[in-house]
Amino acid sequence: MTTKLIERSNSKLWLAAIKPPMYSVAVIPISVGTAIAFAETQTINSSIFSTFLMSAILIIAWLNLSNDVFDSETGIDKNKAHSLVNLTGNKTLIFGLANLFLAVGVSGICAISWWQKDPTVILLVVLCCALGYTYQGPPFRFGYQGLGEIICFFTFGPLAFAAAYYSQTQTWSATNLAASAIVGITTSIILFCSHFHQVEDDLAAGKKSPIVRLGTKKGAELLQWLCGSIYVLTVLFVALGMFPIWTLLIFGSLPFAIDLCRHVTDYHDQPGKVSNSKFIAVTLHFSSGLLLALGFVL
Numbered sequence: 001m002t003t004k005l006i007e008r009s010n011s012k013l014w015l016a017a018i019k020p021p022m023y024s025v026a027v028i029p030i031s032v033g034t035a036i037a038f039a040e041t042q043t044i045n046s047s048i049f050s051t052f053l054m055s056a057i058l059i060i061a062w063l064n065l066s067n068d069v070f071d072s073e074t075g076i077d078k079n080k081a082h083s084l085v086n087l088t089g090n091k092t093l094i095f096g097l098a099n100l101f102l103a104v105g106v107s108g109i110c111a112i113s114w115w116q117k118d119p120t121v122i123l124l125v126v127l128c129c130a131l132g133y134t135y136q137g138p139p140f141r142f143g144y145q146g147l148g149e150i151i152c153f154f155t156f157g158p159l160a161f162a163a164a165y166y167s168q169t170q171t172w173s174a175t176n177l178a179a180s181a182i183v184g185i186t187t188s189i190i191l192f193c194s195h196f197h198q199v200e201d202d203l204a205a206g207k208k209s210p211i212v213r214l215g216t217k218k219g220a221e222l223l224q225w226l227c228g229s230i231y232v233l234t235v236l237f238v239a240l241g242m243f244p245i246w247t248l249l250i251f252g253s254l255p256f257a258i259d260l261c262r263h264v265t266d267y268h269d270q271p272g273k274v275s276n277s278k279f280i281a282v283t284l285h286f287s288s289g290l291l292l293a294l295g296f297v298l
């Protein structure tokens with residue numbers, strides 16, 4: 001019985017370390033960017049789409065494994081039982097695996113550029129990876145200065161969307177750029193929410209996350225503006241004729257936005273209770289992204 005309980009909590013820790021829901025951040029920008037390309041050209045290259053999707057998932061695996069490696073070096077993760085480095089006790093193995101995922105992911109994107117005889121897509125994705133590295137890796141560690149959310153907005157928004165759209169069309173689109181702002185915001189909301197419960201550990205390690213800088217109460221207030229902005233922007237882009245009317249389907253994700261804002265407003269200063277806000281934010285990101293994509297293809 002005791003062994004079973006230990007096994008169960010061990011598998012929970014592994015699941016928390018691998019973070020399956022977080023791969024939404026790879027799926028959504030590639031899917032929405034491709035949906036817009038399809039809506040505008042009526043064609044889709046499914047080999048390019050599936051290669052891009054697999055590569056993006058591998059790049060996010062690299063990001064998360066290497067985050068545990070770099071955080072183990074600053075001591076910020078010393079209380080984090082679900083760090084892969086803490087779980088395995090083998091930093092070299094996790095770093096090696098992370099780099100393998102990055103190499104295979106980037107190879108997939110190289111294949112797309114090779115098929116297109118055009119380096120644009122690989123250059124955009126390498127720029128995303130380099131910015132992702134500056135968030136967490138030495139000597140930059142820009143996340144420790146509170147710059148993560150800004151890097152997140154540009155990488156998962158305009159840059160990832162430009163790469164996904166260009167991989168299908170070899171051209172650019174103002175509509176795609178507008179949609180990228182919405183997904184950039186929802187992705188940054190995930191990172192923003194992940195910092196509410198970590199204030200004590202972040203302060204101890206000298207990490208000035210936006211929540212450390214603002215305080216949890218002001219952070220909860222800012223979250224309401226960020227969530228509201230995705231709906232205001234969608235209405236604006238529909239009114240300007242840049243988005244089809246069906247993209248208003250994004251309002252179907254409003255209950256998750258309300259739930260997220262209520263949860264964070266109620267528990268912003270209670271780490272044990274606010275810690276799951278990151279996963280409500282993932283649900284908001286996934287549902288709003290999927291509905292937006294649907295709005296473009298209908």
Ligand SMILES: C/C(=C\COP(=O)(O)OP(=O)(O)O)CCC[C@H](C)CCC[C@H](C)CCCC(C)C
Nearest residue numbers: 026056063067128129132135148151152155160
């Ligand atoms: C690893 C990230 C967050 C974890 O942050 P933190 O250390 O505070 O949390 P833990 O407690 O879990 O340790 C995400 C950081 C995202 C980064 C700012 C930007 C990454 C860009 C990607 C490489 C872009 C990939 C684009 C792809 C879809 C083509």
Ligand SMILES: O=C(O)C1=CC(=O)c2ccccc2C1=O
Nearest residue numbers: 022025063064152187190191194
């Ligand atoms: O572990 C995390 O907290 C995050 C992992 C991750 O890959 C990601 C990507 C984009 C935005 C936020 C996050 C995380 O918060």
